[in-house]
């Protein structure tokens with residue numbers, strides 16, 4: 283378990299309350315509520331998905347539908363529950379009709395995610411699907427190419443191991459993808475035990491922002 287200073291927990295709560303009123307992009311208009319994230323604010327393992335869907339928007343909690351149940355099952359397979367990890371999304375508000383996030387929406391929302399990661403201080407950030415993977419890796423490579431390949435990166439002042447995984451919603455309907463997801467998932471305990479190189483001192487103006495590809499490269503594949 284990370285040693286997260288108490289003030290970081292207060293800051294995370296305060297930040298969640300501030301984001302609850304965010305109107306930085308058009309998604310503020312159609313949402314029931316902001317879905318900030320849930321789980322253990324001390325978590326060593328954090329998941330970042332795509333965006334809230336219908337049920338998440340209603341309940342205010344990420345990954346509560348079928349994809350959430352699959353995620354819980356996968357977690358149980360490595361001896362964890364959702365109370366042990368922190369789960370968030372790239373976008374905090376539901377896109378209408380569950381359409382893909384738009385590049386300008388990702389750009390508007392990304393600082394919320396970076397701040398969340400900085401306050402939670404996870405060791406491993408598992409990105410679920412293309413949008414989170416491309417944003418946090420700063421590379422345009424799709425999930426089919428990079429799933430299961432960990433990469434050390436710096437977010438804020440902290441080194442984290444980025445670990446791209448297929449999105450559980452995609453794996454639900456594709457048995458071959460589910461097998462790959464299960465096998466990638468099984469490596470998480472080993473990755474959580476890794477000792478990371480300390481982060482290099484960041485340029486002051488880049489402190490919270492990992493490298494990112496041009497907005498148009500954040501597409502599905």
Ligand code: SF4
Nearest residue numbers: 304306307374375391
């Ligand atoms: S999606 Fe993000 S940037 Fe857009 S309104 Fe919601 S919290 Fe704000």
